[in-house]
Amino acid sequence: MKNHINYKLWTVCMIQDEDNVLLIDRQHDHFKGYIPPGGKVDFPESIVESAIREVKEETGLEVWNLKYKGLYEYVNPVTMDRYMIFNYITSDFKGELLKNGPEGRAVWVNMEEAYHLPMQESIRRRFPLFFQEGTFEIQVTWDHEENKERNVAIKNT
Numbered sequence: 001m002k003n004h005i006n007y008k009l010w011t012v013c014m015i016q017d018e019d020n021v022l023l024i025d026r027q028h029d030h031f032k033g034y035i036p037p038g039g040k041v042d043f044p045e046s047i048v049e050s051a052i053r054e055v056k057e058e059t060g061l062e063v064w065n066l067k068y069k070g071l072y073e074y075v076n077p078v079t080m081d082r083y084m085i086f087n088y089i090t091s092d093f094k095g096e097l098l099k100n101g102p103e104g105r106a107v108w109v110n111m112e113e114a115y116h117l118p119m120q121e122s123i124r125r126r127f128p129l130f131f132q133e134g135t136f137e138i139q140v141t142w143d144h145e146e147n148k149e150r151n152v153a154i155k156n157t
Helices: 047-059 121-131
Strands: 006-017 020-026 033-035 038-040 062-064 067-076 081-090 092-094 105-110 136-143 148-156
Touching (some): 006 047, 038 047, 047 062, 081 121, 121 148
Parallel strands (some): 067 136
Antiparallel strands (some): 006 038, 020 033, 062 092, 136 148
16 A cells, blocks of 8 residues: 655745845744745645735735746655645736735845845745746755754755
């Protein structure tokens, strides 16, 4: 009998406006810090549709011309979980920012200053890759017993 793999799909969309990026100051639950907008892919929507929807829900902005930047995934061999996060970037947007978004306050941040903001390690690891040529693939193997990352493999193409 084959083991059942639990796939969970997520998106992230970095929005760039010249030297600034739009980040959400998320200060609730265990995932605190500055993050790009994003979230779960709802079935049966496409990955890109999900990214567009999540940006609208979390920031109030409409985005288009999303450029695929890469895949970030967590693999837990014990629980057979595979979390796949599809990462996009765009500089095409319109609308007004929400005053109080559901995930936190959306703020424009200078790209260089963003490197000094509190971020989850998973966001910090891929943040510079959004602004480089090509795409990336990052696979993190989760150590179930230690409840932490065991192995991180990064590939740029």
